[in-house]
Amino acid sequence: MSRSTLTQIGHVARRSVVRTMRQPAQVVPALIFPLFLLAVNSAGLQKATDLPGFPTNSYLTFALAIPFMQGALFSIMNAGTDLARDVETGFLNRLALTPLGGAALLTGLLAGALALGLVQATVYLLVGLIAGASFAAGFGGVLVIVALSMVMALGFGALGLFVALRTGSGEAVQSMFPVFFVFLFLSSMSLPRNLIQTDWFREIATYNPVSYLIEAIRSLLVKGWDGEALGLGFGIAAMIAVVAMVAASASLKTRMVRT
Amino acid sequence: MMTQPEGIEVERLVREFRKGPRAVDGIDLEVAPGEIYGFLGPNGAGKSTTVHMLTTLLPPTSGTARVAGFDVVRDGPQVRMRIGAALQEAALDPFLTGREHMRLQTAMHGLPKAERVARGAELLARVGLTEAADRRVGGYSGGMKRRLDLALALVHGPRILFLDEPTTGLDVQSRTALWDEVARLARDDGVTVFLTTQYLEEADALADRVGIIDHGHLVAEGTPAQLKAQIGQPTVEAIPRDPADRDAVAQVLERFGERAGASPKGVSVRLRGDESDLADVVRALDAEGISVEHLQLHAPSLDDVFLAKTGRSLEGAGADEEEAGGDAGETEAVAA
Numbered sequence: 119m120s121r122s123t124l125t126q127i128g129h130v131a132r133r134s135v136v137r138t139m140r141q142p143a144q145v146v147p148a149l150i151f152p153l154f155l156l157a158v159n160s161a162g163l164q165k166a167t168d169l170p171g172f173p174t175n176s177y178l179t180f181a182l183a184i185p186f187m188q189g190a191l192f193s194i195m196n197a198g199t200d201l202a203r204d205v206e207t208g209f210l211n212r213l214a215l216t217p218l219g220g221a222a223l224l225t226g227l228l229a230g231a232l233a234l235g236l237v238q239a240t241v242y243l244l245v246g247l248i249a250g251a252s253f254a255a256g257f258g259g260v261l262v263i264v265a266l267s268m269v270m271a272l273g274f275g276a277l278g279l280f281v282a283l284r285t286g287s288g289e290a291v292q293s294m295f296p297v298f299f300v301f302l303f304l305s306s307m308s309l310p311r312n313l314i315q316t317d318w319f320r321e322i323a324t325y326n327p328v329s330y331l332i333e334a335i336r337s338l339l340v341k342g343w344d345g346e347a348l349g350l351g352f353g354i355a356a357m358i359a360v361v362a363m364v365a366a367s368a369s370l371k372t373r374m375v376r377t
Numbered sequence: 378m379m380t381q382p383e384g385i386e387v388e389r390l391v392r393e394f395r396k397g398p399r400a401v402d403g404i405d406l407e408v409a410p411g412e413i414y415g416f417l418g419p420n421g422a423g424k425s426t427t428v429h430m431l432t433t434l435l436p437p438t439s440g441t442a443r444v445a446g447f448d449v450v451r452d453g454p455q456v457r458m459r460i461g462a463a464l465q466e467a468a469l470d471p472f473l474t475g476r477e478h479m480r481l482q483t484a485m486h487g488l489p490k491a492e493r494v495a496r497g498a499e500l501l502a503r504v505g506l507t508e509a510a511d512r513r514v515g516g517y518s519g520g521m522k523r524r525l526d527l528a529l530a531l532v533h534g535p536r537i538l539f540l541d542e543p544t545t546g547l548d549v550q551s552r553t554a555l556w557d558e559v560a561r562l563a564r565d566d567g568v569t570v571f572l573t574t575q576y577l578e579e580a581d582a583l584a585d586r587v588g589i590i591d592h593g594h595l596v597a598e599g600t601p602a603q604l605k606a607q608i609g610q611p612t613v614e615a616i617p618r619d620p621a622d623r624d625a626v627a628q629v630l631e632r633f634g635e636r637a638g639a640s641p642k643g644v645s646v647r648l649r650g651d652e653s654d655l656a657d658v659v660r661a662l663d664a665e666g667i668s669v670e671h672l673q674l675h676a677p678s679l680d681d682v683f684l685a686k687t688g689r690s691l692e693g694a695g696a697d698e699e700e701a702g703g704d705a706g707e708t709e710a711v712a713a
Contacts, residue, residue: 122487129484137472208468216456216485376433
């Protein structure tokens with residue numbers, strides 16, 4: 119990769135981070151909303167730990183994996199809305215008139231989602247630590263959680279870019295958020311899959327990739343080092359990232375039709 | 378086709394959109410190096426579509442266009458290196474400051490790190506935004522945004538500048554300031570300017586030559602003076618203070634030209650000479666002891682040219698086309 123391309127990526131990334139951090143309406147809900155749900159769930163569902171076979175006696179520890187997934191879903195909206203605004207305002211045309219390459223543009227734009235993902239992961243971990251959650255895999259596990267959060271933010275951020283480029287509309291990107299949230303609620307978010315008694319729900323949760331992203335993080339909090347869970351989690355997150363980046367790149371070629 | 382390293386040459390340029398009209402329908406034009414070319418037309422006429430094609434943002438359906446000596450289809454990157462563009466609606470990020478915009482734009486154009494800050498500061502100063510440079514653009518006025526837009530278009534020292542309706546929505550003061558800067562760029566720096574506008578006075582005041590586009594067709598082209606001359610000579614209308622003097626007024630005015638249509642109380646003639654004949658008309662009326670209530674010189678305007686070429690007034694043409702969906706068609710098409 120040439121020096122000028124790196125410079126371009128750096129500047130697009132810097133802009134992405136700066137504009138993200140200057141929009142409290144983007145940053146605050148992405149931090150507060152998942153923590154609010156964590157507080158409600160861990161207080162209201164503590165009794166679930168009495169179920170035979172529940173993997174921990176702390177529902178807070180069990181549920182701490184959920185905010186990381188919710189935070190990743192916010193990446194869709196944040197990255198996508200910003201790019202859609204660039205399409206709507208013509209800023210993308212401004213960039214298209216420079217020697218900026220498409221890959222550099224997408225990479226730079228995702229930096230904002232990654233920066234927010236890093237802030238989110240740090241805050242969730244600190245709040246979990248303060249609230250008394252346990253970290254079965256220790257400090258190394260914490261680093262792996264942060265790493266997986268970053269890959270998830272990358273993947274879902276790229277999904278947001280794809281939707282923004284396909285539709286060119288901030289409203290369309292925002293309308294995707296509840297759709298993706300359905301995936302979260304139809305996962306093993308609230309109970310381990312083997313304890314879900316409703317057959318159709320368990321079946322959906324088993325086929326829902328979001329379950330494996332949550333379970334990978336949860337394994338580090340509850341069980342320690344679980345190669346299978348981590349492999350599935352990182353594999354699915356990476357697959358989402360690759361597919362979304364390919365789709366976003368293809369859409370960028372259609373959207374940025376410079377000769 | 379002749380190749381001009383700092384000019385623009387367009388031959389039979391066409392852009393069609395799916396399920397839409399031909400937004401640009403076979404236009405031919407040439408812009409000489411250092412010239413300010415005013416591309417005048419109502420909303421939906423095809424101005425922005427033409428600019429998008431010439432700036433490589435939209436491939437033409439057919440025809441050819443060379444900008445700075447390079448073909449806009451085959452040599453897109455070379456064209457982009459040599460042009461600057463401020464497209465319709467200043468495309469700025471409300472969360473960044475003016476200085477941050479300059480930093481981003483200079484980096485995107487590959488200016489060496491050592492030059493970026495100085496170049497940004499120089500251009501901000503040139504457009505009068507030094508004091509506002511560290512404020513977020515979301516708080517800028519429309520005029521400030523347009524000036525920043527212009528500065529951003531100039532960071533890499535382009536030899537050809539495309540300005541798509543740069544003063545739409547601006548107050549008179551901001552508009553005049555922008556005109557001054559554009560005129561200075563052409564006069565002092567030799568920059569070729571392709572300017573689209575729906576304002577007659579803008580084309581008249583700024584452009585060396587004007588092309589009038591309507592429904593995708595170039596319906597007239599020339600210097601503002603040439604275009605007005607095609608319409609005819611100026612007219613003078615006089616209304617006597619005493620209606621009984623109307624015949625006497627007519628006799629005086631007919632010494633200067635042929636009778637033309639006038640209001641019921643007045644007399645109008647199309648001058649054989651030019652606007653300077655008005656002083657002689659006044660002296661002649663005075664010499665005959667005729668007192669006039671109203672005396673008006675009407676020089677042909679570009680609106681008259683537009684009226685003569687299209688059968689409609691430019692002022693109302695855009696509204697007609699918006700009602701007919703013409704503007705929406707172009708907007709949708711350009712975004713597609």
